[in-house]
Amino acid sequence: MGPARKGTGMDPTYVLVLAIALIVALGSVGLIRARIRATAPDPGESPFAVSTEGMKICARCGMGNLWTEGRCSSCGRPLKG
Numbered sequence: 121m122g123p124a125r126k127g128t129g130m131d132p133t134y135v136l137v138l139a140i141a142l143i144v145a146l147g148s149v150g151l152i153r154a155r156i157r158a159t160a161p162d163p164g165e166s167p168f169a170v171s172t173e174g175m176k177i178c179a180r181c182g183m184g185n186l187w188t189e190g191r192c193s194s195c196g197r198p199l200k201g
């Protein structure tokens with residue numbers, strides 16, 4: 121090993137660097153989780169999802185309409201097939 125530091129156990133600078141690295145690592149995990157939530161939102165959480173099972177969701181008001189409906193039953197907006 122290289123020249124060993126004598127005296128007070130761990131170098132305070134080394135401890136500080138470790139603490140910063142830990143904070144950065146935790147922050148990165150938070151960002152990754154946020155990105156996953158942003159790119160793949162839970163369909164149950166978004167009232168404006170494009171479609172759900174057997175329903176067409178109005179892009180304007182979020183009303184759920186039957187697939188057979190051509191217009192939103194709430195606001196009258198034409199629904200995409």
Ligand SMILES: [Zn+2]
Nearest residue numbers: 178181192195
């Ligand atoms: Zn609508």
